[in-house]
Amino acid sequence: MTGFLNIFKETGISSAYAVNRVKRLTKTPCGHLGTLDPLASGVLPVGVGNATRLFDYFLSKRKTYLARFRFGMTSDTLDEEGTKTYGGAIPSFEEIERALPAFLGEIDQIPPKYSAKSVNGRRGYELARSGEEFTLSAKRITVERFSLSGQTAPDEYAFEIVCGAGTYIRSLARDLAEALGTLGYMSALCRTASGAFTQETAVALDELTEENWKNYLIPTESVISLPVLESADGRLLNGVAVPVAAADGEYKLFVNGGFYGLARVSNGLAKAEKKLC
Numbered sequence: 001m002t003g004f005l006n007i008f009k010e011t012g013i014s015s016a017y018a019v020n021r022v023k024r025l026t027k028t029p030c031g032h033l034g035t036l037d038p039l040a041s042g043v044l045p046v047g048v049g050n051a052t053r054l055f056d057y058f059l060s061k062r063k064t065y066l067a068r069f070r071f072g073m074t075s076d077t078l079d080e081e082g083t084k085t086y087g088g089a090i091p092s093f094e095e096i097e098r099a100l101p102a103f104l105g106e107i108d109q110i111p112p113k114y115s116a117k118s119v120n121g122r123r124g125y126e127l128a129r130s131g132e133e134f135t136l137s138a139k140r141i142t143v144e145r146f147s148l149s150g151q152t153a154p155d156e157y158a159f160e161i162v163c164g165a166g167t168y169i170r171s172l173a174r175d176l177a178e179a180l181g182t183l184g185y186m187s188a189l190c191r192t193a194s195g196a197f198t199q200e201t202a203v204a205l206d207e208l209t210e211e212n213w214k215n216y217l218i219p220t221e222s223v224i225s226l227p228v229l230e231s232a233d234g235r236l237l238n239g240v241a242v243p244v245a246a247a248d249g250e251y252k253l254f255v256n257g258g259f260y261g262l263a264r265v266s267n268g269l270a271k272a273e274k275k276l277c
Helices: 015-026 049-059 093-103 124-129 169-179 234-238
Strands: 003-009 030-032 041-048 063-071 073-075 084-086 105-109 139-153 156-163 184-194 228-231 249-255 258-266 269-275
Touching: 003 015, 003 049, 015 030, 015 041, 030 049, 041 049, 049 269, 063 139, 063 169, 093 139, 093 169, 105 169, 156 169, 169 184, 234 249, 234 258, 234 269, 249 269
Parallel strands: 041 184, 073 184, 228 249
Antiparallel strands: 003 041, 030 041, 063 156, 063 184, 073 084, 105 139, 139 156, 249 258, 258 269
16 A cells, blocks of 8 residues: 555654554555654655655745743743743744734744754754754755744744755744844744645554554655656566657656556656655
């Protein structure tokens, strides 16, 4: 079986735990397409079978988050779990709105020290827990939307964020607070969309059983937003480049009417890149 299960991960469990649950139910190799921290909830697409080969394809897809940031304090993990440090004023609604445009578009962002980023072969969270001093390099990210939704507590505000790959919402909380001359951290997070996968169509882990999980399996080709390339030339299945009347680019490949995977066309020649079925 190959396809995707659009899991809604609850807070309190890791993404790895969710994937292992799916593996036990499906009795098939599985993998997720973007980690959610245990404190976060939301959409966690899980590839079943050969669909895991699409990780690179989905890595660049936009994601949508609903987040809450708390001001006047921070933590070493930039979320609720860490050791708190207090200080700084609580910004007003208007002050936050004026600061947000500076975080739109392509910006450089330093990941949280408590993250999976590597420094000399060791994870950032390992170094941070051991008390070692280290520096993480800034990464270029893209933020398409960063809007203020409302005030949820005297020191807390809600935001909607649409961003590209590699964006740390915890770092946005830290950097927004710094721009406002105060401290801040991410107090809650829910991912409502990841590429073609949305919260509205997600299923809770507890709803899946060995008997019904196939009912929720999403065909691989239905979540790939690429043009279709159809061919009757069976040589494509053997990795041979064949002539096609198509523009250069990446395609969903159907051979003799059946979905095969992804193909790339270059200079009038198509070649299969990923076998997914």
